[in-house]
Amino acid sequence: MTVHHNIPASLLIGLSHFIVYLKTQFNIIWGFPEEHFVRGNHGEGLNKGYPRGWGLANGNHGGGAYIFHNMTSSFSPLLSSPLLSSPLLSSPLLSSPLLSSPLLSSPLLSSRLVSSPLQVFRSGEGMGIRLDSASAFPGAVISPHYDSLLVKVIASGKDMSTAAAKMHRALSEFRVRGVKTNIPFLQNVLSNHQFLHSTVDTQFIDENQNLFVMKPVQNRAQKLLHYLGHVMVNGPTTPIPVKAKPSSIDPVIPTVPMGDPSLGFRDVLLREGPEGFAKAVRAHPGLLLMDTTFRDAHQSLLATRVRTHDLKKIAPYVSHNFNNLFSLENWGGATFDVAMRFLYECPWKRLQELRTLVPNVPFQMLLRGANAVGYTNYPDNAVFKFCEVAKENGMDIFRVFDSLNYLPNMILGMEAAGRAGGVVEAAISYTGDVSDPMRQKYSLAYYVKLTEELMKAGTHVLCIKDMAGLLKPESSRILISALRDRYPDVPIHVHTHDTAGAGVAAMLACAEAGADVVDVAVDSMAGMTSQPSMGAMVACTKGTKLDTDHVFTLVAKCLCFYSKIVGDLAQFMVQNNLTREECLRWLSPLSPPHSPPSQVLKSLPRIEGRPGATLPPLDFDALEAGLRLLHGDDITEEDVMSAAMYPKVFQEYKEFTGSFGPVDCLSTRLFLDGPKIAEEFQVEIERGKTLHIKALAVGDLNKTGQRGVFFELNGQLRSVLVKDNVAMKEMKFHPKALKSVRGQVGAPMPGKVIEVKVEPGQKVEKGQPLCVLSAMKMETVVNSPLTGVVTVIHVNTDNSLEGDDLILEITAEE
Numbered sequence: 105m106t107v108h109h110n111i112p113a114s115l116l117i118g119l120s121h122f123i124v125y126l127k128t129q130f131n132i133i134w135g136f137p138e139e140h141f142v143r144g145n146h147g148e149g150l151n152k153g154y155p156r157g158w159g160l161a162n163g164n165h166g167g168g169a170y171i172f173h174n175m176t177s178s179f180s181p182l183l184s185s186p187l188l189s190s191p192l193l194s195s196p197l198l199s200s201p202l203l204s205s206p207l208l209s210s211p212l213l214s215s216r217l218v219s220s221p222l223q224v225f226r227s228g229e230g231m232g233i234r235l236d237s238a239s240a241f242p243g244a245v246i247s248p249h250y251d252s253l254l255v256k257v258i259a260s261g262k263d264m265s266t267a268a269a270k271m272h273r274a275l276s277e278f279r280v281r282g283v284k285t286n287i288p289f290l291q292n293v294l295s296n297h298q299f300l301h302s303t304v305d306t307q308f309i310d311e312n313q314n315l316f317v318m319k320p321v322q323n324r325a326q327k328l329l330h331y332l333g334h335v336m337v338n339g340p341t342t343p344i345p346v347k348a349k350p351s352s353i354d355p356v357i358p359t360v361p362m363g364d365p366s367l368g369f370r371d372v373l374l375r376e377g378p379e380g381f382a383k384a385v386r387a388h389p390g391l392l393l394m395d396t397t398f399r400d401a402h403q404s405l406l407a408t409r410v411r412t413h414d415l416k417k418i419a420p421y422v423s424h425n426f427n428n429l430f431s432l433e434n435w436g437g438a439t440f441d442v443a444m445r446f447l448y449e450c451p452w453k454r455l456q457e458l459r460t461l462v463p464n465v466p467f468q469m470l471l472r473g474a475n476a477v478g479y480t481n482y483p484d485n486a487v488f489k490f491c492e493v494a495k496e497n498g499m500d501i502f503r504v505f506d507s508l509n510y511l512p513n514m515i516l517g518m519e520a521a522g523r524a525g526g527v528v529e530a531a532i533s534y535t536g537d538v539s540d541p542m543r544q545k546y547s548l549a550y551y552v553k554l555t556e557e558l559m560k561a562g563t564h565v566l567c568i569k570d571m572a573g574l575l576k577p578e579s580s581r582i583l584i585s586a587l588r589d590r591y592p593d594v595p596i597h598v599h600t601h602d603t604a605g606a607g608v609a610a611m612l613a614c615a616e617a618g619a620d621v622v623d624v625a626v627d628s629m630a631g632m633t634s635q636p637s638m639g640a641m642v643a644c645t646k647g648t649k650l651d652t653d654h655v656f657t658l659v660a661k662c663l664c665f666y667s668k669i670v671g672d673l674a675q676f677m678v679q680n681n682l683t684r685e686e687c688l689r690w691l692s693p694l695s696p697p698h699s700p701p702s703q704v705l706k707s708l709p710r711i712e713g714r715p716g717a718t719l720p721p722l723d724f725d726a727l728e729a730g731l732r733l734l735h736g737d738d739i740t741e742e743d744v745m746s747a748a749m750y751p752k753v754f755q756e757y758k759e760f761t762g763s764f765g766p767v768d769c770l771s772t773r774l775f776l777d778g779p780k781i782a783e784e785f786q787v788e789i790e791r792g793k794t795l796h797i798k799a800l801a802v803g804d805l806n807k808t809g810q811r812g813v814f815f816e817l818n819g820q821l822r823s824v825l826v827k828d829n830v831a832m833k834e835m836k837f838h839p840k841a842l843k844s845v846r847g848q849v850g851a852p853m854p855g856k857v858i859e860v861k862v863e864p865g866q867k868v869e870k871g872q873p874l875c876v877l878s879a880m881k882m883e884t885v886v887n888s889p890l891t892g893v894v895t896v897i898h899v900n901t902d903n904s905l906e907g908d909d910l911i912l913e914i915t916a917e918e
Contacts, residue, residue, distance in 0.1 A: 232328060332778050393652055490748070494524070507533055571601065638886065
């Protein structure tokens with residue numbers, strides 16, 4: 105029924121074990137427990153055919169809003185409608201000591217009955233707000249058998265809308281952590297047009313199911329404290345390729361001039377398009393440089409571990425002082441998955457933020473042809489969509505390559521980049537030695553013919569990609585001269601690695617032979633498996649026709665700011681103390697990672713044609729719907745593409761950030777090593793919102809293997825409980841596989857158990873997969889070293905293993 109001014113009696117609207125009543129003096133009580141209103145001066149409950157907990161209440165309790173924690177198997181706060189002239193609005197806050205409350209088909213939130221500590225309690229106050237406190241304080245343990253009231257909140261105003269606005273503001277300022285509360289529900293009610301205009305009846309909740317679509321609280325500060333506590337107790341969450349501790353001294357950021365940066369080649373690209381951009385590059389009189397420091401340099405030297413947090417700091421300096429770069433390589437390759445997998449940040453956010461900071465220099469990415477930025481085959485529409493979204497987020501130049509120069513894969517990637525509106529840079533993977541007439545498989549004729557095919561496919565820029573650092577000065581002159589003579593109008597871009605130390609000499613030879621662009625890295629991030637030194641190239645060309653037009657002193661200022669992990673197989677060989685011959689002989693029983701040498705690949709079944717051509721198109725709508733079901737409605741188009749490329753990695757990334765919050769806001773030292781005791785620092789979680797944190801102490805180990813970590817956050821004491829992984833491991837010793845015992849299968853390298861493929865009593869053949877481990881961006885299949893029967897399995901899914909940890913035992917077949 106509709107509430108009118110002339111209704112003299114109280115009106116109850118409610119669900120479950122809570123009631124609500126409205127008195128003629130316009131007081132509203134929400135979430136009032138049944139056992140409370142039936143005694144004392146709260147009034148007398150009358151059951152009139154309603155489900156248990158429903159009824160009418162009369163009395164003179166006075167207005168009040170109660171905050172409860174719910175101890176039943178569900179909670180659904182009740183409410184009543186005020187009259188239009190109601191001067192007083194009260195709202196109970198309820199809490200539930202539950203870690204999760206999934207929304208069911210009915211408007212009830214199911215929950216498990218568990219005890220939970222109240223980690224944080226901060227009330228919302230102000231003019232027109234009255235608080236009647238109950239059992240709410242940090243550290244209070246919310247028991248399943250205790251009264252759910254936390255605090256009563258009363259808002260008063262001259263009319264309903266004013267009181268509601270004050271109540272909404274007060275509720276939004278409450279910070280209650282460690283338990284679930286009914287605050288989101290109450291906020292939905294206070295935003296409901298029907299409720300605010302007092303036109304509710306007994307079907308109000310049934311007819312407004314959106315009241316139960318509650319926006320989850322972000323809880324960013326407490327999550328970040330949990331992460332910092334975890335690092336303080338257990339060490340870095342991301343594998344670090346070196347044992348050196350992060351420096352306690354922050355890098356010096358060079359001074360950036362005021363105002364906008366000077367125009368660069370991106371302005372040419374935006375004005376004249378890819379074709380005009382290519383002509384401008386070709387017409388440029390000196391040698392152009394591409395800076396790989398933001399991607400391939402740290403991918404080669406630091407396992408792609410440089411974070412967006414640090415790149416953003418130096419980006420404005422690069423924009424102002426390196427505006428005449430051909431491009432800045434900052435995306436693609438391994439940076440895409442590593443950002444989510446190990447740095448726990450969004451690769452798309454990196455692209456967006458860097459684009460804002462560097463508006464004048466073209467961005468360049470590495471696209472693995474039809475494999476996009478992944479290590480597998482994708483449907484064609486996924487590759488096209490990926491390039492489209494990348495271009496929309498600020499990418500300009502797409503370097504498209506295939507490690508085997510497989511043209512169908514490359515052409516698909518070129519078409520995707522071109523259709524998205526990007527500059528297509530087709531890259532030929534270089535190997536062999538064109539200066540050696542005895543090496544004819546990858547001869548000069550091979551590269552000239554391949555170039556001809558790429559030109560027919562419509563590339564804007566031609567790239568020679570020397571991934572192994574094999575180019576020598578003489579071979580550089582021969583190759584580049586031949587291509588320049590044959591294609592005088594196309595820009596030539598040369599990429600190399602300085603592995604052999606001849607990178608600078610080779611790039612100078614390429615430039616003299618007619619190359620327009622060469623790849624370099626800032627000096628402190630150059631050399632070895634990275635690119636040649638930018639400073640060396642600038643100095644060597646200074647005053648010549650190849651002058652790069654860069655100022656050496658400006659390059660040098662980057663050195664203070666920036667101060668190739670070996671391949672998967674090399675890690676595997678070192679872990680097992682293998683020589684090359686031993687590796688090839690024992691490769692199958694030792695279960696190598698998924699990057700085996702050609703001797704193994706030759707024995708695998710072949711797929712004719714381009715693999716992606718036979719895959720059905722990816723249903724992006726279905727993928728997005730599934731992601732929204734798992735992660736809520738804040739899923740973006742970029743998230744959908746991340747899940748399309750790396751479904752499992754994206755899922756783990758969302759789970760991690762859901763538990764630990766926006767760790768990309770932390771400085772790199774805090775992210776890797778955590779704070780020192782008594783250290784004070786600031787964390788800006790968004791513009792205008794800065795957390796002031798002080799690390800206070802790490803507590804002793806309790807009987808459950810946890811330690812309390814104590815902080816001061818914005819002047820208030822906060823604490824988190826962190827599981828001590830080392831202590832937990834000591835509590836349960838994992839046996840090692842004995843090499844002297846045949847049939848004991850150990851972990852070939854440290855990792856996490858992804859899947860166990862056999863069961864006790866199962867017969868297995870030699871070489872049959874037993875389980876799958878995951879570590880350092882690769883998955884390793886552990887194969888059976890012999891034919892026999894599985895007797896005992898010592899691991900389960902998600903177990904973390906060290907090298908040689910016993911996985912299972914096999915009895916050999918006689």
